[in-house]
Amino acid sequence: STALAQDASRFAFSPIAAQTDFTVHVPEGYEWKTVASWGDPLFSDAPAFDPQTGTTVEGQARASARTPTAWSYFRSTAARSRTTNTPISTSTCRRTTRGAPVSEADVRKIQDAQGVAVFEVAEGENGWEIVVDSPYNRRITHNTPMRLTGPAAGHDLLKTEADPSGTEALGTFNNCGAGRTPWGTCLTCEENFNGYFGSTDAEFERPEGFDRYGIELESGYDYEKFDPRFDISKTPNEPNRAGYVVEIDPSDASSTPVKRTALGRFKHENAEVTLAADNRVVVYLGDDERGEFLYRYVSDDAYVEGGDTSGLLDAGQLYVAKFNEDGSGEWLALTPEATGMDRAMIHIHTRQAASAVGATTMDRPEWVAVNPLRVEAYCALTNNKNRAVKPNAGGDETPVGGPNPRAENNYGQIVRWRPEGEDHAAEGFAWDLYVMAGNPEVQDGAYAGSDNVTPGNMFNSPDGMKFDSQGMLWIQTDGDDSNEGDFAGMGNNQMLVGDPETGEIARFMTGPGGSEVTGATFSSDKKTMFVGIQHPMNFPDPEALPRSSIVAIRRTDGAVIG
Ligand code: FEO
Ligand code: CA
Ligand code: CA
Structure with missing residues (x-):
């Protein structure tokens, strides 16, 4: 009834x-x-947002970022009261201004409008509001200093004139989805980072691998005309320092964000963190581009509450998903033996490594979500409007089949998988489509x-x-x-x-x-x-x-x- x-x-x-x-x-x-x-002040010394013209060049770095894509809500360990003092981070996804920049000041404003905002919100008489001047509030922009760690850090392809160590980067780009770790940090994901780089030299021959990531002579933002860091003809390794998952400690506004190269380099959507049966850290990661892949990271060491977590996202194994027609699937380890690439290169040219092992091309993997009540995970495959056209040179064929069953897929689907033995670190899984x-x-x-x-x-x-x-x-x-x-x-x-x-x-x-x-x-x-x-x-x-x-x-x- x-x-x-x-x-x-x-x-x-x-x-x-x-x-x-x-x-x-x-x-x-x-x-x-x-x-x-966008533009709400995080600090009392920031100019108020002008509802007609937006923020000023000086104001944007002190105000909320332009387009919140994802945020995570954290109970602060240093909370001053039980439920209201909680930093939220927002991150941005899309380009920020209409029209191209015409000056270095324009470029700086666009750079400052993007990235991540960490701020505290509290619930009062008027509901939830930003806590202006909270010690947690901070902006992380395209110029904020960060560290590079993991297998790719220090590799020659990550070194620049400004950073001969290949371990100190500036800024985080096209931050899309987020994640949170069991130890209370925030993960922000660099998605369409390729669009920030261009060349002032129309004859410049792009380095190997740029095609697969869509790094072209023409940029989407014209940064390269005013900021040589984004000019690939002058700083060809700079794009290799983007496309990562970045860990931020929202409880310490003076902390240095860390680019975790162990989680691979691609157009990261979100980073869904869970634990394996033995408490190793498992991170599921989608690469949002037609015909690219779904990934999983498993740490070498187990997470211990209150223990040292600093290396858990540096030392581990990255895998890529292969879906079989019969509803089974497996995680293929991206090792030097399997890919023919050395460990650092696997984490710089991750897409090429995944192609080398025969991963399954997907209809644009967006967010992954793990069910807290049962050992299973879901990934949104948003759509694939143009299967016949390869997104980037060097990508694989994208046949119809498995979790991507429709040739012209304007609607999208959600695939889910249940790991063997109820363990997110297992090699095999069973999959089905939750919804088409x-x-x-x-x-x-x-x-x-x-x-x-x-x-x-x-x-x-x-x-x-x-x-x-x-x-x-x-x-x-x-x-x-x-x-x-x-x-x-x-x-x-x-x-x-x-x-x-x-x-x-x-x-x-x-x-x-x-x-x-x-x-x-x-x-x-x-x-x-x-x-x-x-x-x-x-x-x-x-x-x-x-x-x-x-x-x-x-x-x-x-x-x-x-
Ligand atoms: Fe920023 Fe794939 O969405
Ligand atoms: Ca998305
Ligand atoms: Ca989308």
């Missing part, structure tokens, strides 16, 4: 309809509020989607994912929000909740038109969920510049949400 079906559902809300407007919607019994937007997105209203067959896709919950391009403490999977989308043709009825980008046990999926939230909904985390008491609204067209203030924002969602009765 209906009553029984409702009892059986683990959703604590009534699903909402698709929307096409320019604001946020949540179910009845929930409320949302903007917590922070589609449109049952206008499509037939595979393009209508899997059985758990209905006219009431349809969506495209799953991207951000996060499990809550109840073992429910929050799914965020970054896709076509035209609401027309193949996408009719899907409306704006959105956030849904999936039940891993039943496969049921329900729409929880819709974002404002033009935006991507991305990044999710919960307050320590699980009563607030923080969600990112990235690159909106007309939000939060329709009369002013659109600003990427973080919103807080709560139940109006104050009960736990996740």
Whole structure:
């Protein structure tokens, strides 16, 4: 009966309809509020954000970053009160200004608007707000000093005139998803770093390997015209110092971020950290590009609470996933024997190493999320709109099959795997598709989607994912929000909740038109969920510049949400 079906559902809300407007919607019994937007000052000496013109050159380095993609919520070990003093980090994904820079000052402002913001939020009379001047607040930009560690650190290909050691880099780039470690640090992931580099010499012959990473003579930002560090004809090794996972200690604003080369070099989406059966650290990593791969890192040593964690993301083995047609799969170790490359080169040309062992090309691996209640993991394969065209020279063929079953994949799917022996460090796994997105209203067959896709919950391009403490999977989308043709009825980008046990999926939230909904985390008491609204067209203030924002969602009765 209906009553029984409702009892059986683990959703604590009534699903909402698709929307096409320019604001946020949540179910009845929930409320949302903007917590922070691009340009909000983190320090009282920063100029206030001008709603018409944005930030000043001087102000941007002291203000919130432009486009929050992902953040993690950390209980501070030095918290001054129990639940409210908690640093949040935000990171940025997209380019920041319209038009090209015309001066060195322009370049500096763009560089300062990107990277990571670490700041404290507290819940007061007006809900959650930034704690201006908190000792945790800091900006990490394209020029912040950081260390390079792990197998690639110090290699000749990482040395520059400014850093002959090959171990001291400046800045972190195109920070996409995040991760958090059991020891309380934040991992930020360098995604489309290639776009920052270009050449002022049109005849410059690019070094080997640049093609595979999409590092071209033309950049996306024109930094190279004003900053020789980004000019590959002058500083050809600089791009080799980007494309990594960067570890940040949010509890110490004076700490030096660390680029962990052991986690591989590619267009990192997020870094989902869990523990193996023997407490070794396991990190799942997607490379978000058509036809690239899904990776796993396993540390050599086990994590011990309160023990020395400094080497756990430096000494370990990187693997790449191979999915078989029969629902089995295996992690292929990227070793010198298997790849024919030395250890450092595996961690500089990681994509080439993965090709050498025959990994499975994927439909753009975005976020990985690990179920806290069962030994399994999920990866959003966002879409693959253009299978016939290879993304980058040197990439592998991208045949249809396995977890990538559709030739023209505009909708995306979520693959999940269960490691053998309930151990995230196991060599083998069993996989299936949790959902294949589609449109049952206008499509037939595979393009209508899997059985758990209905006219009431349809969506495209799953991207951000996060499990809550109840073992429910929050799914965020970054896709076509035209609401027309193949996408009719899907409306704006959105956030849904999936039940891993039943496969049921329900729409929880819709974002404002033009935006991507991305990044999710919960307050320590699980009563607030923080969600990112990235690159909106007309939000939060329709009369002013659109600003990427973080919103807080709560139940109006104050009960736990996740
Ligand atoms: Fe920044 Fe692949 O998303
Ligand atoms: Ca993404
Ligand atoms: Ca995306």
